[in-house]
Amino acid sequence: MTRPLFDAALLPVRQARAEALGGDYFLHERAFNECLARIATVRKGFASAWLMGTERPDWHERLASRGISQVAFASLGGDLPTFAPDLCLSIGSLDTMDELPALLTALRYLIAPGALFIGAFVGGNSLPSLRSAMAAADQVDGLVRVHFHPLIDPASFGSLIASAGFIDPVVDLDRVALSYVSLAALVRDLRGMGVTNRLIERSRRPLSRRAVAMAKRKFASIGINGRTAETVEIIHFAAWAPQAPVD
Numbered sequence: 158m159t160r161p162l163f164d165a166a167l168l169p170v171r172q173a174r175a176e177a178l179g180g181d182y183f184l185h186e187r188a189f190n191e192c193l194a195r196i197a198t199v200r201k202g203f204a205s206a207w208l209m210g211t212e213r214p215d216w217h218e219r220l221a222s223r224g225i226s227q228v229a230f231a232s233l234g235g236d237l238p239t240f241a242p243d244l245c246l247s248i249g250s251l252d253t254m255d256e257l258p259a260l261l262t263a264l265r266y267l268i269a270p271g272a273l274f275i276g277a278f279v280g281g282n283s284l285p286s287l288r289s290a291m292a293a294a295d296q297v298d299g300l301v302r303v304h305f306h307p308l309i310d311p312a313s314f315g316s317l318i319a320s321a322g323f324i325d326p327v328v329d330l331d332r333v334a335l336s337y338v339s340l341a342a343l344v345r346d347l348r349g350m351g352v353t354n355r356l357i358e359r360s361r362r363p364l365s366r367r368a369v370a371m372a373k374r375k376f377a378s379i380g381i382n383g384r385t386a387e388t389v390e391i392i393h394f395a396a397w398a399p400q401a402p403v404d
Contacts, residue, residue, distance in 0.1 A: 159256070163357065175351035178348055205226070208231065211250065279391060305354070333391060337387060340373045
């Protein structure tokens with residue numbers, strides 16, 4: 158087993174802070190809505206579902222309104238429901254999971270034969286303006302900090318999910334264009350979604366005041382008319398479990 162990348166104990170801490178800040182999960186909601194639209198185009202009906210990753214208060218009800226009578230939250234890192242679903246919907250978690258190839262293979266055996274596995278997570282070239290700002294801050298402090306975890310590109314994930322035994326994988330990108338009046342506003346949104354740095358190798362040393370000031374100036378300098386453009390790439394995917402288990 159390789160050394161873990163992510164601090165699992167930090168996840169509930171980040172989630173609790175997000176809820177305390179109001180829990181504005183607008184990117185998760187966007188991804189969930191898109192997944193529902195894609196599920197609606199599938200001719201097959203679904204009777205049961207697992208929700209993985211993020212779940213919001215009304216998501217169970219929204220799935221139930223589509224005729225899915227049995228909906229439960231599942232975590233590949235924790236206890237699983239007792240039933241094997243014919244739909245598995247994962248929002249915003251696969252990019253922050255250790256041992257992802259092994260977990261995807263295990264999931265393929267845990268869901269029902271012929272089940273649909275669909276979802277979305279952040280990938281690609283997300284947050285380029287924030288990356289530039291943090292690089293400028295590190296130059297001021299003379300340090301190289303690990304601010305961002307490695308991101309999965311669509312082609313790599315397509316190969317990964319096929320290697321795990323899923324069939325007919327489809328992977329594509331939703332590029333979300335955002336804009337912010339300040340770096341602080343962007344950081345507030347990230348904290349409000351609980352998606353800030355959870356890497357084990359993250360720096361515990363806070364940025365100096367000079368570095369923070371540089372990050373703010375760099376972020377603002379990228380902008381036009383007082384707003385800085387930012388991009389988040391959401392990787393959407395769908396694949397099917399084989400009708401019969403694959404050895």
